[in-house]
Amino acid sequence: MGNKLLSKSKYIIGLQCSKWLWIEVNDKKRIPELDNATLHKFKEGHEIGVLATMVFPNGTDLSGLEFKENIDKTKESLELRNPIFEAGFLVDKLFSRADVLLPVGEDEWDIIEVKAGTKVKDINVHDVAFQKYVYEKAGLKIRKCILMHLDNTYLKKGEINPKNLFVQADITDEVSTAMINIDVRINEMFKVIGLEKCPEFNVDELATIEYDNIAKDEFMDSLPEENVFQLYRGGVKSRNLYKEGVIKMKDIPNSQKLTSNQQIQVDCSINKKPHINKENIREFLEGLKYPLYYLDFEAMTPTLPKYDYMKSYQHIPFQYSLHIVKEPGAKPKHVSFLADGTSNPISKFMQSLKDNLGDSGDIIVYNQAYEISKLKEAATLLPEFEDLVNNNFLKRIKDLLIPFRNFDYYDSRQCGSASIKKVLPVMSDLKYNDLQINNGVDASLEFERITFGNVSEKEKVEVRRALEKYCEMDTLAEIRIVEKLMEISYL
Numbered sequence: 001m002g003n004k005l006l007s008k009s010k011y012i013i014g015l016q017c018s019k020w021l022w023i024e025v026n027d028k029k030r031i032p033e034l035d036n037a038t039l040h041k042f043k044e045g046h047e048i049g050v051l052a053t054m055v056f057p058n059g060t061d062l063s064g065l066e067f068k069e070n071i072d073k074t075k076e077s078l079e080l081r082n083p084i085f086e087a088g089f090l091v092d093k094l095f096s097r098a099d100v101l102l103p104v105g106e107d108e109w110d111i112i113e114v115k116a117g118t119k120v121k122d123i124n125v126h127d128v129a130f131q132k133y134v135y136e137k138a139g140l141k142i143r144k145c146i147l148m149h150l151d152n153t154y155l156k157k158g159e160i161n162p163k164n165l166f167v168q169a170d171i172t173d174e175v176s177t178a179m180i181n182i183d184v185r186i187n188e189m190f191k192v193i194g195l196e197k198c199p200e201f202n203v204d205e206l207a208t209i210e211y212d213n214i215a216k217d218e219f220m221d222s223l224p225e226e227n228v229f230q231l232y233r234g235g236v237k238s239r240n241l242y243k244e245g246v247i248k249m250k251d252i253p254n255s256q257k258l259t260s261n262q263q264i265q266v267d268c269s270i271n272k273k274p275h276i277n278k279e280n281i282r283e284f285l286e287g288l289k290y291p292l293y294y295l296d297f298e299a300m301t302p303t304l305p306k307y308d309y310m311k312s313y314q315h316i317p318f319q320y321s322l323h324i325v326k327e328p329g330a331k332p333k334h335v336s337f338l339a340d341g342t343s344n345p346i347s348k349f350m351q352s353l354k355d356n357l358g359d360s361g362d363i364i365v366y367n368q369a370y371e372i373s374k375l376k377e378a379a380t381l382l383p384e385f386e387d388l389v390n391n392n393f394l395k396r397i398k399d400l401l402i403p404f405r406n407f408d409y410y411d412s413r414q415c416g417s418a419s420i421k422k423v424l425p426v427m428s429d430l431k432y433n434d435l436q437i438n439n440g441v442d443a444s445l446e447f448e449r450i451t452f453g454n455v456s457e458k459e460k461v462e463v464r465r466a467l468e469k470y471c472e473m474d475t476l477a478e479i480r481i482v483e484k485l486m487e488i489s490y491l
Helices: 006-018 016-025 036-055 066-079 122-137 172-178 182-193 204-207 214-222 235-243 260-273 278-286 346-356 368-381 382-398 420-427 438-454 458-487
Strands: 084-091 094-104 106-114 139-150 167-169 292-300 316-325 333-338 363-365 397-399
Touching: 006 016, 006 094, 006 122, 006 182, 016 182, 016 214, 036 094, 036 106, 036 438, 066 084, 084 122, 094 122, 094 139, 106 122, 122 139, 122 172, 122 182, 139 172, 167 458, 204 235, 204 333, 292 368, 292 438, 292 458, 316 346, 316 438, 316 458, 333 346, 346 368, 346 458, 363 368, 363 458, 368 382, 368 397, 382 397, 420 458, 438 458
Parallel strands: 106 139, 292 363, 363 397
Antiparallel strands: 084 094, 094 106, 139 167, 292 316, 316 333
16 A cells, blocks of 8 residues: 555545546646636635635634644644534545534534535535544544535525525435445555556446546547447447447447437448438428527526525526528628626626517527526516516527437537537538637636636736627527538438
């Protein structure tokens, strides 16, 4: 085992993927730098942790201390019998810090683990199980295990009230179950991190991986194009094929039972031609009623509510792009909305939609579930738009995803995906990669940063321009896709 420690975070990694665990301990330089989305998530997690400490008065905060000092101060703090934040324990090469250790009775403690989610997940239970195992080894008497997560019913009104922001769920029984054979699992993990060479990736671990990681990425990047893991809803079937030595779709034996959509993928991989159901595509296109309104939303989903009467993780639309095509062959007219200022943009957003979507004609979106849910939420928040949304907008929406979700059109270059990012390159020369902002996650983070962060006016103008170009690309993409579907279905 050497001197290598197994921490709480590494135990959680080990439950998911052995190769990932080995890399995390033995070859950390292999791990790429964190992207903006992950860094933002960590920042929000820290903010939530700070808010959680406010629920427990007179606590001792050990969060800023170095490793050894943290352990030493923890021993001292235990004697005071006050709440302790980030208490650290090292025993038998196992290390864990507690978000909150709460004293109860004369000599017992409750473990309180703080999470940014809105419910208890299995992975959270295993997290606390490791903590309890370590703390009891260190001599603590643990009474209860609590998962303290965000309350998804909490509405912000003025300053966030930490006592109302969280729910404390008693997971003591679940933790007891998760601790069965924990010593066996820990010993196996020590064997893994003690290996001289990195273990091979176990494809069955694709079913247990909770978070994206370097081991999974390296494995996927090593595969050839049109591999079996790109089978639509392949799951166990894809993993079994790989273990049998079948890696490329075109090599799947005829004896393998496939769904109709999977068979289309295999046929396309073999003959290198797209699958086109012209009849179904024509039926979809002929059902479109002009004028056509090509629409795309962007929304932010902050962990902590930014506006009054908003919940954690509530989607707040801040931008839309709209291309209007009045009749077949007409030049599209572009309209856009991008919120400004720090007040909730939803009212101005909806008013702008009302002013520009007209009374008739189909509203074309890509993957309608998103836009529909946002419109319904807006109608709930703003009753003055309820009739317009329910009796007009929602009835006019047509989902451009349908021909691709149904495999009426499929090109092997889509790699099993019907997302607009995969469909667009096979139907158009438009490219997202050339844009300064080229995905929805970055768009949301950048809008939040320039709205609530300390940003110069010059940078704000530049980012807003990039946001508008990105959102406009989404509706231009919808137009190009429809044009291409018309071309190929009427040849």
